[in-house]
Amino acid sequence: MGACLALLAGVDAQAQEAIEGLSAAQLFDLADARRDAGSADDALALYDALARDPDADVRAEARYRKGLTLADLWRFSDAAVAFRALLDEKPDVIAARLELARMLAALGRESEARRELRQAQAAGIPPDAAPMVERFAAALRSQKRFGGSIELALAPDSNINRATQARTLDTIIAPLTLSEDARAQSGLGGRAVGQAFAKLRLNDRISLLPRFAGLANVYGDDRFNDISASALLGVEWRGDADKVSPSVGQTYRWFGGESYARTRTATVDWVHAVDARSQLVTSGSASKARYEKNALQDGAIYDLSLSYERALSAATGLSLATSVTRQTANDPGYATWAGGVTVAGWRETRWGTIYASGGARRTEGDERLFLFPERRREWLLTARAGMTMRAVSWAGFAPTVRVSFEDNESTVGIYDYSRVAAEIGVVRAF
Structure with missing residues (x-):
């Protein structure tokens, strides 16, 4: 994790030293706390660092949370890039695919959004993902102007x-x-x-x-x-x-x-x-x-x-x-x-x-x-x-x-x- 943190853009040297010994789970908690406190740039920098972790599951989680944070900032194109990067490595993460569909719909790229939904359906949407499907449908009903x-x-x-x-x-x-x-x-x-x-x-x-x-x-x-x-x-x-x-x-x-x-x-x-x-x-x-x-x-x-x-x-x-x-x-x-x-x-x-x-x-x-x-x-x-x-x-x-x-x-x-x-x-x- 130390080599990963050395690439942490946007966080000063003192902050890097303070978090050097933290585990991935603790870094996620820290990033979420910075996001909830309104310091989105700090959170995004931490997610970017975690996206370079050797563990594929850590990378996927970091990209997913980064995408959600960018979506909350209405940076839909950047969020779509984050979700797509996750899916390029782990195509079966249904939650990320549905969020990508929502971002594409918000960008007005409806045909691509519908394609992503069909890809998700092909993989199988679990019952607990139903709320995300509703969010996707709502996004398609409110197209980018x-x-x-x-x-x-x-x-x-x-x-x-x-x-x-x-x-x-x-x-x-x-x-x-x-x-x-x-x-x-x-x-x-x-x-x-x-x-x-x-x-x-x-x-x-x-x-x-x-x-x-x-x-x-x-x-x-x-x-x-x-x-x-x-x-x-x-x-x-x-x-x-x-x-x-x-x-x-x-x-x-x-x-x-x-x-x-x-x-x-x-x-x-x-x-x-x-x-x-x-x-x-x-x-x-x-x-x-x-x-x-x-x-x-x-x-x-x-x-x-x-x-x-x-x-x-x-x-x-x-x-x-x-x-x-x-x-x-x-x-x-x-x-x-x-x-x-x-x-x-x-x-x-x-x-x-x-x-x-x-x-x-x-x-x-x-x-x-x-x-x-x-x-x-x-x-x-x-x-x-x-x-x-x-x-x-x-x-x-x-x-x-x-x-x-x-x-x-x-x-x-x-x-x-x-x-x-x-x-x-x-x-x-x-």
């Missing part, structure tokens, strides 16, 4: 424009030679993703929900910069086991510094709790797209998706998603039907969350494009894996690493491509 997230990353990519590697393409007239920038280009880019929301309660079950989001992929060659921004205004209705969120909005996209497309969208999302360990998410949307450079692509986009998510244990879970999309266009050669399925899984570890997914999607064109001999028929195969490393988080930012693979086999050469990409960055919710 404002929030969001931001992610910044370096993004090496073997095919930043998702273009074919072929030099020539067969057409009904003659072989078409592609320019260099029309072929696959590799590059190192920067990626920024952000979103913000507000929940303005109208009554106990209904809230007004404005949302804003942005995505930017930028490269040294600005011809391939891809930037989009969207704004949605919705209404959220909450039932005991359901949440329904209709919304309307608009998305703008710029490519290479020029306006590429504008899309008006109406969406409906329905989240249904199937049981204590699983949920069903249904989403539908109808959009009207206008393409600035090619009016032949203008048309409507209809999308319907269904996903099922289930917690397998306190540390693992799986999801299965399927979707179908219909896109119309002024030129039937650009009109398509598409459908696919994705399987994903995740596992909590002492270092963070590991996740992986794989999917397949089929696309069929209504008719062939004028220049090409066949109508569009293709298979898109995708695979992704990554990790969010909460164990080395700083100031609320957690490092994240992702690797992805795409292979699109198409009968139309301009749509035939493959790519391998990575993202190395940090993510933070606020």
Whole structure:
């Protein structure tokens, strides 16, 4: 314990000497007394020291009490980090998982909060934990009014424009030679993703929900910069086991510094709790797209998706998603039907969350494009894996690493491509 106390930040040398001979239980009593006396900083310093103890049970108890203290100070993000650190080492501590769910709910990260509850249910909630479940439910009913997230990353990519590697393409007239920038280009880019929301309660079950989001992929060659921004205004209705969120909005996209497309969208999302360990998410949307450079692509986009998510244990879970999309266009050669399925899984570890997914999607064109001999028929195969490393988080930012693979086999050469990409960055919710 002496080596541990030498790391006790925030407590002066005299105080360290006075408590050098105390046991872990006595240090917990001292920390609790300082907390109850209003000296939260002293208590947190003692909990941090105890969190370095060689005994795993002592470390877990210290992190749990630290999380509770931070929650009482309304430092919900810091409290969530403390509870997550505990669960990374001991995923079966139900009380900590329920408290983490409560913190996530207070931060407005409801989907993550519900996932933690399902993980707890998968491990089994004892009867004496029922009051915590009620606290969690109460937290979900009183959502954070404002929030969001931001992610910044370096993004090496073997095919930043998702273009074919072929030099020539067969057409009904003659072989078409592609320019260099029309072929696959590799590059190192920067990626920024952000979103913000507000929940303005109208009554106990209904809230007004404005949302804003942005995505930017930028490269040294600005011809391939891809930037989009969207704004949605919705209404959220909450039932005991359901949440329904209709919304309307608009998305703008710029490519290479020029306006590429504008899309008006109406969406409906329905989240249904199937049981204590699983949920069903249904989403539908109808959009009207206008393409600035090619009016032949203008048309409507209809999308319907269904996903099922289930917690397998306190540390693992799986999801299965399927979707179908219909896109119309002024030129039937650009009109398509598409459908696919994705399987994903995740596992909590002492270092963070590991996740992986794989999917397949089929696309069929209504008719062939004028220049090409066949109508569009293709298979898109995708695979992704990554990790969010909460164990080395700083100031609320957690490092994240992702690797992805795409292979699109198409009968139309301009749509035939493959790519391998990575993202190395940090993510933070606020």
